[in-house]
Amino acid sequence: MTATAESTATASPRRRSVVLRRYAGWIFALPALLFYGIFEFRPILSALSYSFYQWDGVAPTKKWVGLANYGAVFTQPQQLASLIHAFVFIFFFTVLPVSFGLVVASIMRTVKPGPYGTVTRTLLFLPQIIPGAAAGVAWNWMYSRDGFVNTVLQWVGLGSLAQPWLGSFSLALPAVGFVGTWLATGLCSVLLMAGVGSIDPGLYEAASLDGAGAWWRFRAVTLPGLRQQIGVCVTITIIAALSSFDVVYLMTQGGPGYTTLVPGVEVYNLAFNENQIGAACALAVVLALIVMLIVVPLQLFFRKGDS
Protein backbone atom coordinates (compact mmCIF):
# COMPACT_ATOMS: atom_id res chain seq x y z
CA MET A 1 0.00 0.00 0.00
CA THR A 2 2.71 2.43 1.05
CA ALA A 3 4.94 1.27 -1.75
CA THR A 4 2.29 1.81 -4.39
CA ALA A 5 1.55 5.26 -3.12
CA GLU A 6 5.17 6.21 -3.37
CA SER A 7 5.90 4.62 -6.76
CA THR A 8 3.01 6.39 -8.39
CA ALA A 9 3.87 9.60 -6.64
CA THR A 10 5.50 11.06 -9.73
CA ALA A 11 2.41 10.32 -11.75
CA SER A 12 0.13 12.95 -10.37
CA PRO A 13 0.94 16.25 -8.70
CA ARG A 14 -1.75 15.65 -6.12
CA ARG A 15 -0.18 12.35 -5.15
CA ARG A 16 3.20 14.01 -4.89
CA SER A 17 1.88 16.64 -2.54
CA VAL A 18 0.40 13.91 -0.34
CA VAL A 19 3.76 12.12 -0.13
CA LEU A 20 5.52 15.41 0.52
CA ARG A 21 3.09 16.10 3.30
CA ARG A 22 3.85 12.73 4.80
CA TYR A 23 7.57 13.43 4.77
CA ALA A 24 6.99 16.92 6.14
CA GLY A 25 5.24 15.22 9.03
CA TRP A 26 8.66 14.22 10.32
CA ILE A 27 9.05 17.80 11.51
CA PHE A 28 6.56 16.84 14.22
CA ALA A 29 8.44 13.70 15.18
CA LEU A 30 11.91 15.23 14.93
CA PRO A 31 12.18 16.60 18.49
CA ALA A 32 11.21 13.20 19.91
CA LEU A 33 13.67 11.46 17.60
CA LEU A 34 16.48 13.81 18.66
CA PHE A 35 15.84 13.57 22.41
CA TYR A 36 15.38 9.83 22.26
CA GLY A 37 18.34 9.33 19.96
CA ILE A 38 20.75 11.46 21.99
CA PHE A 39 19.65 10.63 25.52
CA GLU A 40 18.50 7.04 25.28
CA PHE A 41 19.46 5.25 22.08
CA ARG A 42 23.01 6.52 21.90
CA PRO A 43 23.68 5.76 25.59
CA ILE A 44 22.44 2.20 25.06
CA LEU A 45 24.91 1.76 22.20
CA SER A 46 27.67 3.36 24.31
CA ALA A 47 26.97 0.96 27.17
CA LEU A 48 27.29 -1.94 24.74
CA SER A 49 30.56 -0.61 23.41
CA TYR A 50 32.04 0.24 26.85
CA SER A 51 31.29 -3.30 27.98
CA PHE A 52 34.04 -4.69 25.74
CA TYR A 53 36.74 -2.46 27.20
CA GLN A 54 38.65 -2.06 30.39
CA TRP A 55 38.43 1.63 31.28
CA ASP A 56 38.64 3.64 34.49
CA GLY A 57 36.54 6.49 33.15
CA VAL A 58 39.45 8.93 33.19
CA ALA A 59 42.26 7.58 31.00
CA PRO A 60 42.21 8.86 27.42
CA THR A 61 42.46 5.33 25.99
CA LYS A 62 40.38 2.26 26.64
CA LYS A 63 41.80 -1.25 26.55
CA TRP A 64 39.91 -3.81 24.45
CA VAL A 65 39.24 -6.94 26.51
CA GLY A 66 36.64 -8.70 24.39
CA LEU A 67 34.18 -10.68 26.45
CA ALA A 68 36.25 -10.65 29.64
CA ASN A 69 33.85 -8.27 31.42
CA TYR A 70 30.97 -10.59 30.60
CA GLY A 71 32.93 -13.54 31.93
CA ALA A 72 33.41 -11.62 35.17
CA VAL A 73 29.66 -11.06 35.51
CA PHE A 74 29.19 -14.80 35.91
CA THR A 75 32.35 -15.69 37.80
CA GLN A 76 33.05 -12.71 40.04
CA PRO A 77 31.24 -13.59 43.30
CA GLN A 78 29.75 -10.15 44.01
CA GLN A 79 28.33 -9.65 40.53
CA LEU A 80 26.96 -13.18 40.38
CA ALA A 81 25.43 -12.78 43.84
CA SER A 82 23.75 -9.54 42.75
CA LEU A 83 22.08 -11.36 39.86
CA ILE A 84 20.94 -14.20 42.12
CA HIS A 85 19.49 -11.67 44.58
CA ALA A 86 17.58 -10.05 41.72
CA PHE A 87 15.88 -13.40 41.12
CA VAL A 88 15.22 -13.87 44.85
CA PHE A 89 13.52 -10.47 44.73
CA ILE A 90 11.04 -11.82 42.19
CA PHE A 91 9.56 -13.86 45.03
CA PHE A 92 9.17 -10.76 47.21
CA PHE A 93 8.25 -8.22 44.50
CA THR A 94 6.04 -10.48 42.38
CA VAL A 95 4.89 -13.78 43.92
CA LEU A 96 3.86 -12.40 47.32
CA PRO A 97 2.18 -9.17 46.08
CA VAL A 98 0.23 -10.96 43.35
CA SER A 99 -0.93 -13.61 45.84
CA PHE A 100 -1.93 -10.97 48.41
CA GLY A 101 -3.55 -8.96 45.62
CA LEU A 102 -5.66 -11.93 44.59
CA VAL A 103 -6.85 -12.43 48.16
CA VAL A 104 -7.67 -8.74 48.62
CA ALA A 105 -9.43 -8.51 45.25
CA SER A 106 -11.51 -11.62 45.98
CA ILE A 107 -12.61 -10.19 49.31
CA MET A 108 -13.25 -6.73 47.87
CA ARG A 109 -15.64 -8.29 45.38
CA THR A 110 -17.92 -9.23 48.23
CA VAL A 111 -17.74 -5.85 49.95
CA LYS A 112 -20.43 -3.37 49.02
CA PRO A 113 -19.16 -0.16 47.39
CA GLY A 114 -18.93 2.56 49.98
CA PRO A 115 -16.56 4.56 52.15
CA TYR A 116 -14.96 1.46 53.67
CA GLY A 117 -13.85 0.13 50.31
CA THR A 118 -12.74 3.55 49.09
CA VAL A 119 -10.64 4.29 52.15
CA THR A 120 -9.08 0.83 52.05
CA ARG A 121 -8.17 1.29 48.41
CA THR A 122 -6.71 4.75 48.99
CA LEU A 123 -4.50 3.50 51.81
CA LEU A 124 -3.49 0.37 49.90
CA PHE A 125 -2.30 2.44 47.00
CA LEU A 126 -0.28 4.87 49.11
CA PRO A 127 3.07 2.99 49.00
CA GLN A 128 2.93 3.25 45.23
CA ILE A 129 2.99 7.05 45.46
CA ILE A 130 5.83 7.75 47.85
CA PRO A 131 9.39 7.82 46.48
CA GLY A 132 11.21 4.47 46.69
CA ALA A 133 13.89 6.34 48.59
CA ALA A 134 11.37 7.45 51.21
CA ALA A 135 10.16 3.88 51.53
CA GLY A 136 13.78 2.94 52.22
CA VAL A 137 14.08 5.45 55.04
CA ALA A 138 10.72 4.45 56.49
CA TRP A 139 11.66 0.78 56.57
CA ASN A 140 15.13 1.49 57.93
CA TRP A 141 13.28 2.90 60.88
CA MET A 142 10.82 -0.03 60.98
CA TYR A 143 13.71 -2.50 61.15
CA SER A 144 15.96 -0.54 63.50
CA ARG A 145 16.81 -1.75 66.99
CA ASP A 146 13.97 0.20 68.64
CA GLY A 147 11.79 0.14 65.56
CA PHE A 148 8.28 -1.09 64.97
CA VAL A 149 9.11 -4.67 64.04
CA ASN A 150 11.10 -5.33 67.20
CA THR A 151 8.58 -3.46 69.35
CA VAL A 152 5.75 -5.62 68.07
CA LEU A 153 7.78 -8.78 68.63
CA GLN A 154 8.23 -7.73 72.25
CA TRP A 155 4.52 -6.95 72.65
CA VAL A 156 3.56 -10.43 71.56
CA GLY A 157 6.17 -12.07 73.73
CA LEU A 158 8.64 -12.95 71.00
CA GLY A 159 11.21 -10.48 72.25
CA SER A 160 13.94 -13.07 71.85
CA LEU A 161 13.55 -12.76 68.08
CA ALA A 162 14.08 -8.99 68.17
CA GLN A 163 17.27 -7.97 66.42
CA PRO A 164 18.74 -5.34 64.09
CA TRP A 165 17.34 -6.97 60.96
CA LEU A 166 19.36 -5.12 58.38
CA GLY A 167 22.62 -6.05 60.07
CA SER A 168 21.96 -9.76 59.78
CA PHE A 169 23.81 -11.72 57.11
CA SER A 170 20.95 -14.17 56.70
CA LEU A 171 17.88 -11.97 57.28
CA ALA A 172 18.81 -8.67 55.62
CA LEU A 173 17.90 -9.92 52.13
CA PRO A 174 14.37 -11.07 52.99
CA ALA A 175 13.94 -7.94 55.13
CA VAL A 176 14.78 -5.68 52.19
CA GLY A 177 12.79 -7.87 49.82
CA PHE A 178 9.75 -7.49 52.02
CA VAL A 179 9.83 -3.74 51.41
CA GLY A 180 9.29 -4.62 47.76
CA THR A 181 6.28 -6.67 48.82
CA TRP A 182 4.98 -3.65 50.70
CA LEU A 183 5.52 -1.38 47.69
CA ALA A 184 3.88 -3.68 45.14
CA THR A 185 0.93 -5.16 47.05
CA GLY A 186 -1.23 -2.04 46.67
CA LEU A 187 -0.69 -1.73 42.95
CA CYS A 188 -1.44 -5.41 42.37
CA SER A 189 -4.52 -5.32 44.60
CA VAL A 190 -6.01 -2.28 42.91
CA LEU A 191 -5.30 -3.63 39.42
CA LEU A 192 -6.78 -7.01 40.26
CA MET A 193 -9.80 -5.39 41.92
CA ALA A 194 -10.53 -3.54 38.71
CA GLY A 195 -10.19 -6.84 36.86
CA VAL A 196 -12.54 -8.66 39.20
CA GLY A 197 -15.04 -5.82 38.77
CA SER A 198 -15.20 -6.50 35.04
CA ILE A 199 -15.93 -10.23 35.41
CA ASP A 200 -19.54 -11.05 34.58
CA PRO A 201 -21.30 -11.59 37.98
CA GLY A 202 -23.47 -14.19 36.27
CA LEU A 203 -20.46 -16.48 36.13
CA TYR A 204 -20.23 -16.44 39.93
CA GLU A 205 -23.94 -17.14 40.29
CA ALA A 206 -23.73 -20.00 37.82
CA ALA A 207 -20.76 -21.46 39.70
CA SER A 208 -22.62 -21.17 43.00
CA LEU A 209 -25.66 -22.90 41.52
CA ASP A 210 -23.35 -25.70 40.41
CA GLY A 211 -22.38 -26.05 44.03
CA ALA A 212 -18.93 -24.48 43.79
CA GLY A 213 -17.56 -23.25 47.11
CA ALA A 214 -15.51 -20.10 47.56
CA TRP A 215 -12.29 -21.88 46.55
CA TRP A 216 -13.74 -23.32 43.36
CA ARG A 217 -15.36 -20.02 42.42
CA PHE A 218 -11.92 -18.50 42.78
CA ARG A 219 -10.25 -21.20 40.67
CA ALA A 220 -12.90 -21.50 37.99
CA VAL A 221 -14.06 -17.91 37.61
CA THR A 222 -11.76 -15.36 39.24
CA LEU A 223 -8.39 -16.75 38.17
CA PRO A 224 -9.16 -17.24 34.46
CA GLY A 225 -11.00 -13.91 34.35
CA LEU A 226 -7.95 -12.11 35.66
CA ARG A 227 -5.44 -13.58 33.20
CA GLN A 228 -4.63 -10.25 31.60
CA GLN A 229 -4.43 -8.29 34.89
CA ILE A 230 -2.22 -10.93 36.46
CA GLY A 231 0.00 -10.69 33.41
CA VAL A 232 0.30 -6.94 33.88
CA CYS A 233 1.09 -7.26 37.61
CA VAL A 234 3.67 -9.96 36.99
CA THR A 235 5.37 -8.00 34.21
CA ILE A 236 5.58 -4.71 36.08
CA THR A 237 6.73 -6.22 39.34
CA ILE A 238 9.35 -8.45 37.73
CA ILE A 239 10.86 -5.41 36.02
CA ALA A 240 10.82 -3.64 39.40
CA ALA A 241 12.44 -6.64 41.12
CA LEU A 242 15.24 -7.06 38.60
CA SER A 243 16.08 -3.37 38.30
CA SER A 244 15.63 -2.37 41.95
CA PHE A 245 17.96 0.36 43.16
CA ASP A 246 16.46 3.12 45.34
CA VAL A 247 15.27 0.98 48.23
CA VAL A 248 18.38 -1.16 48.49
CA TYR A 249 20.74 1.76 48.05
CA LEU A 250 19.07 3.67 50.87
CA MET A 251 18.65 0.76 53.24
CA THR A 252 21.80 -1.31 53.04
CA GLN A 253 23.88 -0.25 50.01
CA GLY A 254 24.17 -3.99 49.41
CA GLY A 255 25.46 -4.96 52.86
CA PRO A 256 26.18 -6.52 55.25
CA GLY A 257 28.97 -8.00 53.19
CA TYR A 258 27.25 -8.28 49.85
CA THR A 259 24.26 -10.21 51.14
CA THR A 260 21.74 -7.68 49.79
CA LEU A 261 23.68 -6.54 46.74
CA VAL A 262 21.47 -6.18 43.63
CA PRO A 263 22.58 -5.49 40.05
CA GLY A 264 21.51 -1.84 40.16
CA VAL A 265 23.62 -1.08 43.21
CA GLU A 266 26.54 -3.16 41.90
CA VAL A 267 26.47 -1.29 38.56
CA TYR A 268 26.62 1.97 40.51
CA ASN A 269 29.43 0.71 42.76
CA LEU A 270 31.52 -0.64 39.91
CA ALA A 271 31.18 2.54 37.88
CA PHE A 272 31.38 5.28 40.46
CA ASN A 273 33.23 3.77 43.42
CA GLU A 274 35.58 1.30 41.77
CA ASN A 275 36.03 3.08 38.42
CA GLN A 276 35.46 -0.09 36.41
CA ILE A 277 33.32 1.35 33.65
CA GLY A 278 33.57 -1.66 31.34
CA ALA A 279 32.62 -4.15 34.04
CA ALA A 280 29.71 -1.98 35.19
CA CYS A 281 28.37 -1.70 31.65
CA ALA A 282 28.69 -5.45 31.05
CA LEU A 283 26.59 -6.12 34.15
CA ALA A 284 24.04 -3.49 33.06
CA VAL A 285 23.81 -5.08 29.61
CA VAL A 286 23.34 -8.56 31.11
CA LEU A 287 20.62 -7.14 33.37
CA ALA A 288 18.86 -5.50 30.43
CA LEU A 289 19.01 -8.75 28.45
CA ILE A 290 17.59 -10.73 31.38
CA VAL A 291 14.72 -8.25 31.69
CA MET A 292 13.95 -8.56 27.97
CA LEU A 293 14.27 -12.36 27.97
CA ILE A 294 11.76 -12.61 30.80
CA VAL A 295 9.33 -9.85 29.89
CA VAL A 296 8.87 -10.58 26.18
CA PRO A 297 7.78 -14.25 26.61
CA LEU A 298 5.58 -13.21 29.56
CA GLN A 299 3.82 -10.67 27.39
CA LEU A 300 3.33 -13.28 24.67
CA PHE A 301 1.99 -15.77 27.20
CA PHE A 302 -0.46 -13.45 28.94
CA ARG A 303 -1.61 -11.62 25.81
CA LYS A 304 -2.28 -14.88 24.01
CA GLY A 305 -6.00 -15.35 23.59
CA ASP A 306 -7.02 -11.73 23.73
CA SER A 307 -6.41 -9.51 20.77
Next chain:
Amino acid sequence: MSDSWSSKLPRYALLGAVALYSIIPVLSMLSAALLPQNVIPTGLNFTLHPQWHNFVDAWSLANMSTLLKSSVLLVVGVVPAALLISTLAAYAIVILRIPLGGIFYAVLVLTLVLPFEIVVIPLYFQDQAMGLLNTRWGLILPLIGLNMPFAVFWMRSYFLNMPAELYEAATVDGGSAWAIFWKVHLPLARPAVASLGLLMFLSTWNQFLLPLVLMANPNNWTLAGALQTFQNKYGTNEVLLNAGAIELMAPTILVYLILQRHFVKAMMQGAVKG
Protein backbone atom coordinates in the same frame (compact mmCIF):
# COMPACT_ATOMS: atom_id res chain seq x y z
CA MET B 1 -24.18 -12.20 49.46
CA SER B 2 -25.35 -12.59 53.01
CA ASP B 3 -25.08 -9.45 55.06
CA SER B 4 -24.90 -10.89 58.53
CA TRP B 5 -22.19 -9.39 60.67
CA SER B 6 -20.71 -12.76 61.45
CA SER B 7 -19.86 -13.26 57.79
CA LYS B 8 -18.87 -9.66 57.20
CA LEU B 9 -16.59 -9.18 60.15
CA PRO B 10 -13.67 -11.41 59.20
CA ARG B 11 -13.60 -10.03 55.68
CA TYR B 12 -13.74 -6.41 56.84
CA ALA B 13 -11.15 -7.08 59.49
CA LEU B 14 -8.78 -8.60 56.97
CA LEU B 15 -9.16 -5.64 54.60
CA GLY B 16 -8.62 -3.28 57.50
CA ALA B 17 -5.46 -5.14 58.44
CA VAL B 18 -4.15 -4.90 54.88
CA ALA B 19 -4.86 -1.17 54.77
CA LEU B 20 -3.16 -0.70 58.12
CA TYR B 21 -0.15 -2.63 56.91
CA SER B 22 0.11 -0.22 53.98
CA ILE B 23 0.40 2.83 56.18
CA ILE B 24 2.10 1.48 59.31
CA PRO B 25 5.57 2.64 58.22
CA VAL B 26 4.27 6.15 57.65
CA LEU B 27 2.38 6.17 60.97
CA SER B 28 5.44 4.85 62.75
CA MET B 29 7.53 7.67 61.30
CA LEU B 30 4.94 10.27 62.25
CA SER B 31 4.73 8.99 65.81
CA ALA B 32 8.51 9.22 66.19
CA ALA B 33 8.68 12.63 64.50
CA LEU B 34 6.47 14.24 67.13
CA LEU B 35 8.55 13.24 70.16
CA PRO B 36 10.86 15.61 72.01
CA GLN B 37 14.23 15.63 70.25
CA ASN B 38 16.17 14.23 73.20
CA VAL B 39 13.99 11.11 73.41
CA ILE B 40 15.00 7.83 71.80
CA PRO B 41 11.82 6.74 70.04
CA THR B 42 10.51 3.22 69.78
CA GLY B 43 8.33 1.61 67.09
CA LEU B 44 5.07 3.36 67.80
CA ASN B 45 4.92 6.21 70.24
CA PHE B 46 2.01 8.12 71.61
CA THR B 47 2.80 11.50 72.98
CA LEU B 48 0.41 13.92 74.60
CA HIS B 49 2.71 16.79 73.73
CA PRO B 50 3.45 16.55 70.02
CA GLN B 51 6.49 18.64 69.17
CA TRP B 52 5.35 20.23 65.91
CA HIS B 53 8.40 22.47 65.82
CA ASN B 54 10.45 19.36 64.97
CA PHE B 55 9.17 19.86 61.45
CA VAL B 56 10.45 23.42 61.42
CA ASP B 57 13.87 22.28 62.67
CA ALA B 58 14.08 19.44 60.18
CA TRP B 59 13.01 21.77 57.39
CA SER B 60 15.98 24.05 57.89
CA LEU B 61 18.43 21.22 58.68
CA ALA B 62 17.56 19.33 55.52
CA ASN B 63 17.71 22.49 53.46
CA MET B 64 14.19 21.76 52.37
CA SER B 65 13.46 25.09 50.63
CA THR B 66 16.39 24.58 48.26
CA LEU B 67 15.48 20.99 47.58
CA LEU B 68 11.86 21.83 46.97
CA LYS B 69 12.97 24.42 44.45
CA SER B 70 15.23 21.87 42.71
CA SER B 71 12.45 19.31 42.51
CA VAL B 72 9.96 21.84 41.17
CA LEU B 73 12.43 23.16 38.59
CA LEU B 74 13.11 19.60 37.43
CA VAL B 75 9.42 18.81 37.02
CA VAL B 76 8.78 22.13 35.26
CA GLY B 77 11.73 21.52 32.95
CA VAL B 78 10.86 17.94 32.09
CA VAL B 79 7.12 17.37 32.11
CA PRO B 80 5.64 20.06 29.79
CA ALA B 81 8.41 19.64 27.22
CA ALA B 82 8.20 15.84 27.25
CA LEU B 83 4.40 15.99 26.96
CA LEU B 84 4.53 18.29 23.95
CA ILE B 85 7.32 16.45 22.15
CA SER B 86 5.85 13.00 22.64
CA THR B 87 2.33 14.09 21.67
CA LEU B 88 3.67 15.66 18.46
CA ALA B 89 5.57 12.47 17.64
CA ALA B 90 2.58 10.22 18.26
CA TYR B 91 0.47 12.57 16.10
CA ALA B 92 3.04 12.31 13.30
CA ILE B 93 3.22 8.53 13.55
CA VAL B 94 -0.51 7.81 13.77
CA ILE B 95 -2.32 10.68 12.08
CA LEU B 96 0.22 11.98 9.55
CA ARG B 97 1.50 8.42 8.92
CA ILE B 98 5.08 9.55 8.38
CA PRO B 99 7.31 7.20 6.37
CA LEU B 100 9.29 4.83 8.62
CA GLY B 101 7.17 5.97 11.54
CA GLY B 102 6.39 2.34 12.29
CA ILE B 103 10.07 1.50 12.60
CA PHE B 104 10.70 4.47 14.87
CA TYR B 105 7.82 3.31 17.04
CA ALA B 106 9.06 -0.29 17.11
CA VAL B 107 12.48 0.84 18.34
CA LEU B 108 10.87 2.98 21.04
CA VAL B 109 8.77 0.07 22.27
CA LEU B 110 11.71 -2.30 22.23
CA THR B 111 13.53 -0.08 24.72
CA LEU B 112 10.43 0.54 26.84
CA VAL B 113 11.24 -2.10 29.44
CA LEU B 114 14.99 -1.49 29.69
CA PRO B 115 16.14 -0.55 33.19
CA PHE B 116 17.77 2.85 33.76
CA GLU B 117 20.91 1.05 34.86
CA ILE B 118 21.97 0.56 31.26
CA VAL B 119 21.90 4.25 30.30
CA VAL B 120 23.07 5.95 33.46
CA ILE B 121 26.82 5.39 33.01
CA PRO B 122 26.98 6.51 29.36
CA LEU B 123 24.79 9.50 30.28
CA TYR B 124 27.38 10.52 32.85
CA PHE B 125 30.17 10.58 30.27
CA GLN B 126 27.93 12.17 27.65
CA ASP B 127 26.95 14.95 30.04
CA GLN B 128 30.63 15.39 30.83
CA ALA B 129 31.53 15.67 27.14
CA MET B 130 28.68 18.13 26.53
CA GLY B 131 29.65 20.22 29.54
CA LEU B 132 26.30 19.49 31.15
CA LEU B 133 27.51 17.50 34.14
CA ASN B 134 26.32 19.00 37.43
CA THR B 135 23.94 21.39 35.68
CA ARG B 136 20.16 21.30 35.77
CA TRP B 137 20.06 20.89 32.00
CA GLY B 138 22.27 17.84 32.31
CA LEU B 139 19.43 16.21 34.21
CA ILE B 140 16.43 17.75 32.46
CA LEU B 141 17.42 16.91 28.89
CA PRO B 142 18.15 13.20 29.50
CA LEU B 143 14.93 12.80 31.47
CA ILE B 144 12.95 14.23 28.54
CA GLY B 145 14.63 11.69 26.25
CA LEU B 146 14.12 8.80 28.66
CA ASN B 147 10.42 9.63 28.89
CA MET B 148 9.93 9.23 25.15
CA PRO B 149 9.28 5.47 24.83
CA PHE B 150 6.47 5.36 27.35
CA ALA B 151 5.03 8.77 26.42
CA VAL B 152 4.90 8.12 22.67
CA PHE B 153 3.51 4.66 23.39
CA TRP B 154 0.80 6.18 25.57
CA MET B 155 -0.20 8.96 23.16
CA ARG B 156 -0.08 6.65 20.16
CA SER B 157 -2.63 4.28 21.62
CA TYR B 158 -4.83 7.29 22.28
CA PHE B 159 -4.58 8.69 18.75
CA LEU B 160 -5.21 5.22 17.32
CA ASN B 161 -8.70 5.37 18.77
CA MET B 162 -9.48 8.68 17.09
CA PRO B 163 -11.42 8.38 13.84
CA ALA B 164 -9.21 8.96 10.79
CA GLU B 165 -11.97 10.98 9.11
CA LEU B 166 -11.32 13.68 11.66
CA TYR B 167 -8.02 14.54 10.02
CA GLU B 168 -9.30 14.15 6.48
CA ALA B 169 -12.26 16.40 7.15
CA ALA B 170 -10.05 19.05 8.68
CA THR B 171 -7.64 18.84 5.72
CA VAL B 172 -10.48 19.38 3.28
CA ASP B 173 -11.41 22.46 5.27
CA GLY B 174 -7.95 23.74 4.40
CA GLY B 175 -6.16 23.34 7.71
CA SER B 176 -2.40 22.77 7.84
CA ALA B 177 -1.14 19.76 9.76
CA TRP B 178 0.04 22.11 12.48
CA ALA B 179 -3.27 23.96 12.77
CA ILE B 180 -5.20 20.69 12.82
CA PHE B 181 -2.97 19.42 15.62
CA TRP B 182 -3.59 22.46 17.79
CA LYS B 183 -7.25 22.98 17.00
CA VAL B 184 -8.55 19.43 16.65
CA HIS B 185 -6.38 16.66 18.00
CA LEU B 186 -4.71 18.27 20.99
CA PRO B 187 -7.96 19.51 22.56
CA LEU B 188 -9.51 16.07 22.05
CA ALA B 189 -6.50 14.36 23.57
CA ARG B 190 -6.56 16.51 26.69
CA PRO B 191 -7.58 13.72 29.11
CA ALA B 192 -4.83 11.41 27.85
CA VAL B 193 -2.26 14.20 28.07
CA ALA B 194 -3.40 15.02 31.60
CA SER B 195 -3.05 11.41 32.81
CA LEU B 196 0.34 11.13 31.15
CA GLY B 197 1.39 14.38 32.81
CA LEU B 198 0.42 13.01 36.20
CA LEU B 199 2.48 9.86 35.67
CA MET B 200 5.45 11.90 34.47
CA PHE B 201 5.18 14.21 37.44
CA LEU B 202 5.34 11.25 39.78
CA SER B 203 8.28 9.53 38.11
CA THR B 204 10.24 12.79 37.78
CA TRP B 205 9.53 13.90 41.33
CA ASN B 206 10.55 10.49 42.68
CA GLN B 207 13.63 10.24 40.49
CA PHE B 208 16.59 9.05 42.51
CA LEU B 209 19.31 7.31 40.49
CA LEU B 210 19.81 9.95 37.80
CA PRO B 211 20.28 12.98 40.09
CA LEU B 212 22.57 10.87 42.27
CA VAL B 213 24.85 10.16 39.32
CA LEU B 214 24.59 13.34 37.25
CA MET B 215 24.73 15.94 40.03
CA ALA B 216 27.64 16.31 42.40
CA ASN B 217 25.89 18.91 44.55
CA PRO B 218 23.17 17.33 46.72
CA ASN B 219 21.37 20.69 46.81
CA ASN B 220 20.44 20.14 43.18
CA TRP B 221 18.96 16.75 43.89
CA THR B 222 15.31 15.98 44.07
CA LEU B 223 13.73 15.64 47.47
CA ALA B 224 13.92 11.87 47.03
CA GLY B 225 17.63 11.97 46.32
CA ALA B 226 18.29 14.22 49.27
CA LEU B 227 16.85 11.71 51.69
CA GLN B 228 20.09 9.85 51.51
CA THR B 229 22.29 12.77 52.52
CA PHE B 230 19.85 13.61 55.22
CA GLN B 231 19.92 10.05 56.50
CA ASN B 232 23.72 9.98 56.60
CA LYS B 233 23.94 13.33 58.35
CA TYR B 234 21.16 13.01 60.92
CA GLY B 235 20.74 9.25 61.10
CA THR B 236 21.57 9.32 64.80
CA ASN B 237 18.75 11.70 65.60
CA GLU B 238 15.79 9.47 64.84
CA VAL B 239 13.24 12.14 65.74
CA LEU B 240 14.55 14.73 63.30
CA LEU B 241 15.29 12.11 60.64
CA ASN B 242 11.69 10.96 60.69
CA ALA B 243 10.36 14.51 60.68
CA GLY B 244 12.52 15.34 57.67
CA ALA B 245 11.59 12.17 55.82
CA ILE B 246 7.90 12.91 56.30
CA GLU B 247 8.38 16.39 54.91
CA LEU B 248 10.15 14.91 51.92
CA MET B 249 7.22 12.58 51.24
CA ALA B 250 4.49 15.10 52.01
CA PRO B 251 4.21 16.80 48.58
CA THR B 252 3.49 13.58 46.66
CA ILE B 253 1.15 12.30 49.35
CA LEU B 254 -0.78 15.59 49.28
CA VAL B 255 -1.04 15.60 45.52
CA TYR B 256 -2.15 11.98 45.65
CA LEU B 257 -4.87 12.61 48.22
CA ILE B 258 -6.20 15.57 46.23
CA LEU B 259 -6.07 13.91 42.81
CA GLN B 260 -6.56 10.40 44.16
CA ARG B 261 -9.12 9.24 41.66
CA HIS B 262 -7.12 10.51 38.69
CA PHE B 263 -3.91 9.05 40.04
CA VAL B 264 -5.26 5.56 40.45
CA LYS B 265 -6.93 5.69 37.06
CA ALA B 266 -3.82 6.99 35.30
CA MET B 267 -1.53 4.48 36.97
CA MET B 268 -3.82 1.59 36.16
CA GLN B 269 -4.13 2.63 32.52
CA GLY B 270 -0.40 3.07 32.44
CA ALA B 271 0.09 -0.38 33.89
CA VAL B 272 -2.33 -2.09 31.55
CA LYS B 273 -0.84 -0.43 28.49
CA GLY B 274 2.70 -1.05 29.61
